[in-house]
Amino acid sequence: RSKRRGRGQVTVYTREIAQEMRRSTQLEQALRNAIINDAVDVHFQPIVSLADQQVLGFEALARWIDADLGFVSPAVFVPLAEERGFIDTLSETLLRKAADAALTWPRDLFLSFNLSSVQLTDPSTTSRTLSILSSVGLDPARLELEITETAVMASASTASRIIEELRQAGVKISLDDFGTGQSSLGRLREFTFDKVKIDRAFVSAITTDRTSEHIVKAIITMCDGLNLKVVAEGIETEVEAEMLRGLGCAMGQGYYFGKPADAAATLRYLYRHYQDLTATRHRGQF
Numbered sequence: 001r002s003k004r005r006g007r008g009q010v011t012v013y014t015r016e017i018a019q020e021m022r023r024s025t026q027l028e029q030a031l032r033n034a035i036i037n038d039a040v041d042v043h044f045q046p047i048v049s050l051a052d053q054q055v056l057g058f059e060a061l062a063r064w065i066d067a068d069l070g071f072v073s074p075a076v077f078v079p080l081a082e083e084r085g086f087i088d089t090l091s092e093t094l095l096r097k098a099a100d101a102a103l104t105w106p107r108d109l110f111l112s113f114n115l116s117s118v119q120l121t122d123p124s125t126t127s128r129t130l131s132i133l134s135s136v137g138l139d140p141a142r143l144e145l146e147i148t149e150t151a152v153m154a155s156a157s158t159a160s161r162i163i164e165e166l167r168q169a170g171v172k173i174s175l176d177d178f179g180t181g182q183s184s185l186g187r188l189r190e191f192t193f194d195k196v197k198i199d200r201a202f203v204s205a206i207t208t209d210r211t212s213e214h215i216v217k218a219i220i221t222m223c224d225g226l227n228l229k230v231v232a233e234g235i236e237t238e239v240e241a242e243m244l245r246g247l248g249c250a251m252g253q254g255y256y257f258g259k260p261a262d263a264a265a266t267l268r269y270l271y272r273h274y275q276d277l278t279a280t281r282h283r284g285q286f
């Protein structure tokens with residue numbers, strides 16, 4: 001009996017794997033078509049100064065709504081494109097769109113763009129990235145590339161070279177999801193970067209959990225000493241924003257300041273934002 005049940009389980013398991021493979025192959029085909037048909041979009045989420053809530057830049061986030069599948073999270077389709085070997089095509093499409101949008105913003109605002117870990121293993125990433133910027137006409141100094149610790153550690157020497165080349169060209173590097181990676185702090189010395197983004201997991205726990213508060217405090221102190229800028233990700237409430245500001249965190253990002261929005265809505269947001277700022281300044285002046 002147990003043998004039969006065992007065999008039955010194996011059959012079910014295999015069927016599930018086969019089903020899963022069909023699903024991901026469908027998803028892959030739909031995603032490839034979406035790229036070709038220009039149906040993958042990019043949205044933008046503001047990154048603000050915690051001292052005065054002024055917008056400093058936007059993070060570009062990939063968005064895809066399929067006619068049949070509906071909303072598919074980038075946390076699903078980005079890894080799929082990585083596995084199936086077309087993340088470079090997807091990423092180039094997204095960067096071109098994001099850079100195009102950034103050209104319509106005030107020139108002191110930066111564009112933050114997520115680079116895939118797979119792209120950090122490909123030596124042609126530098127030239128591909130820079131050629132997109134020059135064809136769109138975006139100053140490399142306005143671009144920040146978000147990478148994760150894990151991505152750098154996976155292919156340390158190629159990744160370091162790509163990062164150095166891009167920084168030489170004026171591009172800034174941000175360490176995304178900081179605190180969640182597998183790397184030791186010591187290994188962070190092996191490459192240079194400009195900014196650290198504290199992961200949302202710490203931010204959402206900061207008001208209730210003293211340990212998270214201490215970790216965030218330590219990250220901010222370390223970054224000050226290393227001359228790195230700090231952004232807190234995933235700020236959802238005024239209490240979190242105030243607390244992070246009190247801890248000396250310079251920048252914040254999260255639903256409290258603005259959800260990711262498409263290029264047109266982002267321009268409207270900026271317009272309102274600058275009107276508000278001007279109004280505040282006048283109130284202060286007169």
Ligand code: C2E
Nearest residue numbers: 061062074075078094114115116234235236253254255256
């Ligand atoms: P990430 O780079 O860490 O991006 C931040 C994620 O947190 C985004 O999820 C954003 O919508 C979400 N978020 C921002 N503020 C809040 C908040 O206050 N509360 C909560 N609960 N969430 C918040 P999203 O857009 O689903 O993206 C997920 C991940 O997918 C990103 O994490 C990034 O790793 C990846 N990704 C997104 N777009 C791209 C892309 O164009 N290229 C690559 N390579 N990866 C991308």
Ligand code: MG
Nearest residue numbers: 059114146176
């Ligand atoms: Mg990011």
Ligand code: MG
Nearest residue numbers: 176177197233
């Ligand atoms: Mg992040």
Ligand code: MG
Nearest residue numbers: 176177199200
């Ligand atoms: Mg993340």
